[in-house]
Amino acid sequence: MVSALKASNDKALSPIFATLIILAVVTVLFIPVFIWATGATSQTQESWQTSGLIATERIVIEEVNLKAGTASCTIYVRNIGKTAVSVDNVFISLSDGTGTMHVYSKSGSPPTFTTSPNSVIQGDLITLTFTTLGFTPATNEAYTVKVFTTRGVGDTYQVVT
Amino acid sequence: MYFGKLMQARKGIETITAVFMLLLMFAALTGLLVAFYNYNLSAKEQMDIEHERSQEKIELTRIEVNEQFKISNVVINNTGTIDVRIRALYEIVNGETKLLFDPSNYADTQIAPAASLVIYIPADIPEIPFDPQAKIVAATERGTKTLDYVPTLLYGPVQPPSQYDPTKLYIGPLMLKFDDFSYHKTNINGVLDPTDYWHPGWVVPKTPQYYAWKISVMNIDTRNITINRFASFNLVPTEAPSTTLSWYLNSTDQTTGKQFLQVNQTQSVTYIWNGPLSGAAQKMNLPECTCSVFLTFFGVFHEADGTETPYAQTIPFEAAVTVTR
Numbered sequence: 444m445v446s447a448l449k450a451s452n453d454k455a456l457s458p459i460f461a462t463l464i465i466l467a468v469v470t471v472l473f474i475p476v477f478i479w480a481t482g483a484t485s486q487t488q489e490s491w492q493t494s495g496l497i498a499t500e501r502i503v504i505e506e507v508n509l510k511a512g513t514a515s516c517t518i519y520v521r522n523i524g525k526t527a528v529s530v531d532n533v534f535i536s537l538s539d540g541t542g543t544m545h546v547y548s549k550s551g552s553p554p555t556f557t558t559s560p561n562s563v564i565q566g567d568l569i570t571l572t573f574t575t576l577g578f579t580p581a582t583n584e585a586y587t588v589k590v591f592t593t594r595g596v597g598d599t600y601q602v603v604t
Numbered sequence: 605m606y607f608g609k610l611m612q613a614r615k616g617i618e619t620i621t622a623v624f625m626l627l628l629m630f631a632a633l634t635g636l637l638v639a640f641y642n643y644n645l646s647a648k649e650q651m652d653i654e655h656e657r658s659q660e661k662i663e664l665t666r667i668e669v670n671e672q673f674k675i676s677n678v679v680i681n682n683t684g685t686i687d688v689r690i691r692a693l694y695e696i697v698n699g700e701t702k703l704l705f706d707p708s709n710y711a712d713t714q715i716a717p718a719a720s721l722v723i724y725i726p727a728d729i730p731e732i733p734f735d736p737q738a739k740i741v742a743a744t745e746r747g748t749k750t751l752d753y754v755p756t757l758l759y760g761p762v763q764p765p766s767q768y769d770p771t772k773l774y775i776g777p778l779m780l781k782f783d784d785f786s787y788h789k790t791n792i793n794g795v796l797d798p799t800d801y802w803h804p805g806w807v808v809p810k811t812p813q814y815y816a817w818k819i820s821v822m823n824i825d826t827r828n829i830t831i832n833r834f835a836s837f838n839l840v841p842t843e844a845p846s847t848t849l850s851w852y853l854n855s856t857d858q859t860t861g862k863q864f865l866q867v868n869q870t871q872s873v874t875y876i877w878n879g880p881l882s883g884a885a886q887k888m889n890l891p892e893c894t895c896s897v898f899l900t901f902f903g904v905f906h907e908a909d910g911t912e913t914p915y916a917q918t919i920p921f922e923a924a925v926t927v928t929r
Contacts, residue, residue: 465617465620466620469617469620469621469624470624473621473624473628476628477624477628480628480632481631481632481635484632484635484636485635487636487639488635488636488638488639489639491639491640491642491643492639492642492643494643494646495639495642495643495645495646495647496646498643498646498647498649498650499646499649499650499653501650501653503747505692505694505743505747505749506694506696506701506703506741506743507701508700508701508702510698510699510700511699517701519692519694519701519703521691521692521743521745521747523653523657523745523746523747524650524653525646525649525650525653565745566689566691566745566746568691568692568703568706570703582844582846582847583844583846583847603846604699604846
């Protein structure tokens, strides 16, 4: 009789235990699958998010103070996009394509120009100051100035010295 | 025995797996859709920005100066079809660009379409002296700009004569006497060299480096004119027009820097200085070249009722000056 009772008790408890154990095992097995799957999609998501940021990032070079015979320069850049921007690179070269392209980087070591402020929101102005350009602009030359943000969005300006 | 029990419940595995798969698919698709939607929204926002920029247009229409001939205000018209906000004023003098200030820091600079705005120069900004060669630039927060010359904004554009007579060599109230044009050596302080005399001005040697220029003009208007210290004689090399060299008026009244030109009188006008009443003679640093000559005059008309009205005139000298060794 005792053994019959034991048998009936085993049968009553095992379906619940079995279900819980299966649930636990399947959940544990699913965790790496879930991580892998979300990781794979998150790259695509990040790519679109970055593209979205770049799509709304827009700057214009408002004025450039580049004068013949003066080896310093000031560039005024306005953020007209929705995204806050920081300027990272500036290229200055002769517009006719001859001569050296002068490359300036704020993140270089040491930085070759300073910005004030570091980052600007839509509608605000950022001032780039070059205390020394490393060359002296010649008289009656057209120079092309290109400014790029940290995400690679840029604008071009031509100035005649 | 337990393994056997577990295997008996294997039908539950299918259900749970299906639920997890659904959750996984739903999470991944939702994430992708949200990211894609955000990207599309960003692209649309950028298109909106470009569309707004294309509707934006502003125009500098006037500046005013105070008694000290410092710029006191600037007037800007919104000639576009969308509201604009002025965010920067620049001045360009001799190729040097300077940010003057952001007007929106001092007042609301929003301008409705077809409306205009007067921007007063704030007291805490360094004074902006009138410079006949300066340009003023205004910019909006969407990066749209407008640029104009200070004299044009102050005196208005030079109007063509209403009745042009090709037999008379003038455009405006001052008529140039073309055959009376000469130069004279000076020292660095603008003092005429007593050993020299007035030479015909058509060909000038490159050295010595300091010259005074003299021309004769006749006031053929019906009103007397007073020209001021900003009147200048400009040499523009034909090969390099941006290296313009200007000599400023050596006025008959040295204290005010003005010269009175009476109706129907011919008078000599002398140019010596490198800036308005600067006290330093202009240095001839042009290489050998041929130059066009432009004369610019600024001043006032003396009206019959005793009032004064602004006067400005440019005379493109129909001659060339050759600089030789």
